Amino acid sequence: MTGNISVVLVEDNPLHAQRYRDNLALDPLLGLVGEFALAADAIAGIEALAPDVVLVDLGLPDGNGLDVVRHVRTHLPQAAVMVVSIFGDEPSLLAAIEAGATGYLLKDTGASDFNQNIHALRAGGSPISPSLARHLLRRLQTPVPKAPAVSPLSRRETAILDAIAQGSSVVEIGALLHISPLTVKTHVQNIYRKLEARSRQHAVYLARSRGLLSP
Template identity: 45%
Template sequence: MPTRVLIVEDEPEFMHRFSSAVLADPSLCLTAAVGTGQAGIAMLDLQTPDVLLVDLGLPDMKGVAVIDHAARHHPACDVLVVTMFADDDHVVASIEAGASGYLLKDASAERIAASIHELRAGGAPISPGIARRVLERFRTRSRPVVPGPVAVPAAPPAEASPLTPREGELLRMIAKGFTFETIGTLLDISPHTVVAHVKKIYRKLAVHSRGEAVYEAGQLGLL
């Protein structure tokens, strides 16, 4: 079944380019292309698309408000921001509102279509120009503690970890659901290097899959 895409973009040139990118891919289906935030919210509620492609500079409201509505009322809908804004405030606000991907408008039509597929596969496509901002935010964000009736053993001291700092960082990204391609972009390393690190992590934790690695790392207090 084709992935249903809703586009919210007020500039005709970009609306046409984004729409063409979706229509050119037979595995994607353009449900609507609208030019205001209000129309975007209405289409979200009416059509419940699989992917929302949204600009941030809309004429009637901030694009972040549309993202927030999608996250609150349609959590199964993946949100891809495509915008001209590359500053920290817009990037962070979009991600915190619920966006899973963030591209700049200089992205090619092929890149946009590929990013939609990456989103649906659980990835987080990000333009290289802003990847370091996301990485810095990721590194400084504290991990929430979920209270529970069962006492959780204290995490082992850092020196007891079998993983190197880079392997630990990469494992935390895996736990967040980032694809190997996205991890490579964020860490500025090749996909081959990412795979090499992952193999070392699997070997050190005596596991054979991403899920097992995340579970075992959680049990050992490494996340």
């Protein structure tokens, strides 16, 4: 059987292979020109068939379908490769893309979608099952940076709290900042009030948890 788009199937499961044959038979523009159940046979015989599209299962009895994908990319660069697999995990998808696959469908894809995706693949598209496309989107999306925390503390209060976190006493903090211990205590009370803290340690904990102090 031949059509405008020649297709080679690399699939070892007889039930799946028959379903793909039935799908392709529904479209007069798609022609199945060869089938292989083993990776070694596909690698040895696929070049002579010179297909437009190669459909490849990943789990083959004698190896990984990715070997077939790599072979096609190297020896038949004009052919488009679609992985058709039960594996819907991100590592399998990324490995297939890195090997040279330009499409990736799950095996539960319906007949009409299956054939449409082959046409899209041959036309230069990269059909990917929606659940798999989400893996790619998650991987490529840049995390939205969190807005920096707005501190209720003044610079001096932050400096005092940082010194407290380092274990300095009121007297030591006063000497460091050139203010009296009484002024330091007033600032500490303001820190308690603004953070709703019960003690120095509690104030340090609250400030760190809110990103107001470095860990």
